[in-house]
Amino acid sequence: MERPYILHMFTPGKQMSPFDVNMAADAGYQLVVPYGEVGLDAVAGMTQDAIFSRGPKGVARTGIFIGGRDALLAADMLKKAQAAMVKPFVVSLMADPSGAYTTAAAMVACVEQALKTRGEGLAGQRVVVLGGTGPVGRIAAVIAAQAGATVLLSSRQGIDAAEEAATETAKHFGVTLHGISGGDANAVRHSLAEADVVLSCAKAGVQAVSAEDLTHAGALKVAADVNAVPPEGIAGVGVMDDAKPLAGTQALGIGALAIGNVKYQTQHRLLQRMREAEKAVCYSFGDAFETARGWLAEKAAAGG
Template identity: 35%
Template sequence: MRKITQNNEIGSKIESILGKKSIIELTPIKIKKKDTSDKICYFFDTDDNASPFDINMAYDAGFDIVVPISRMTADQVPKLVQDAIFSRKPKAPTAFFIGGSNVKEGEKIAKKVIESLVHPFECPVIIDPRGSHTTASAVVAKTLYDAKNIHKISDLKGEKVVIYGAGPVARIAAILAAKEGLNTFLVETWDKSNEEFIKNLAKEVTEEAGENATEIKGIFAPEKEQRYDVAKDALIIWSLAAAGVEILSSDLMERLEGKKIVVDINLVPPYGIEGIRPKHDNEEIYPGIFGIGALALGRLKANSEGEILKEATKTKGTKVFDYKYAFEVAKKLLSKM
């Protein structure tokens, strides 16, 4: 926009100052308005009641609105997702968070959510059914960090890790361990299961880990002596089975020899490893055996989930926050300690 001075009196004053007639150019300033759209997180939970823990975490991370939808199944996804995205402008701050105890259904839900996103309405997708992705990532990252920085074990490739449990946390921990080159054993301790199940599961998670990962071996060990046998030559032991189930008693732990790093995610007694307490953070619980308890891991897990949710509030377009991403976040948080 250009304005030429026409008033003789004003023009004379300007000329006396500048020594010549002046053309004043006024350039319009375009003010970019800040996007004030609410940050909305749709929380798809497979359980009867959506997890208050995850809902609170999403609010604390910066979402303005969290919409919990319980009893979620994969067949409901397309309509709900497209209703959510088409009712907002493209690149509006919208995210989908998949949780719940039914991990298999959760995986199907996550896949359907990603498939249901349409350009230019893509959104971030967070996958953490019952905290399994962030918990497993915390277990593996914390173990690797402590092995290197506290126990001065620079290279863990080929070292034996025994994982007690066959649930979602154990499965993801096995995949991450195999990707890191550890000699990985996935041990089913439930006496109602069988050897065929755990061997098939080990094969399945080995395939998911990828061709550059080590093979994951499946072991059926319902008896305590069998559990001891598989653990006696391991450097790392992770108790990731169901809460309230003792995996290794004190008499078995006392028989173990050599240095071992032992993790137990159970917060409620009886603990998976007798002698570990939730507050333990690399404390020597038996000679040469160092324990990491649920609270030490819980802080890292919660901080990792918080960082992922914060990142999701700022993300536009499709981005998947799964166990691979959670593992990188956990490692980054530990590196800042």
């Protein structure tokens, strides 16, 4: 009898996201086992419990998924799990805390695709991330910075919170990020005045950019919003908008469900590749970004 495909799912929270459990099952894993309240110090021991019991052949059918809600902690947990492997007992790994890695990757890939319609790319763009202290905002900022953009993290809590998040995230991932205040309407409008791209990663149901705010965004090229709960995070950007002209501006708008479709395809592909890999793989947000780019390129080539 062939050994089953098993995915062990670690989260520092009380419970694993049902969304991720469903995604794992749909990617072909036969046993999906979630573990809650897994701290950083427990990762090495649990990883070795998962690898030594299956033998060299069984590890090819074993994976570990790292969730939670902290984008930086998930990166540390991924490194800890990777360091705990003992050849030839090496299993595939993937981190996607709160879907932040695949959502951020999808968001930035969609923005890049929209910029291409203007004959431009991410390099050299001034990108403002509203809700930049959350997991999606931080990772979207890192991906954009790695692609050559100048990135500013904005926080409704003001400049101190924004600069703290920017410094912490930049140090963790080896990029340059800047903080900018989003503490009131005037601060938001100041940040929009020179923005080429705005990424709205604010909490669901919070409008980060009003129609009046947009009148101050004279240089804006692309506005992307991951908030699917009314009101829209950026006024005028509908959830289904896919590089649709944003009224009152020269920008293109990208809505939450357009981004969400790319996020779904990205996460599904990565989980499926993990399961099918003959040799162990390790996936993080950089891999998610390349996968999202690839899916969008295929879609464009097919005329979609």
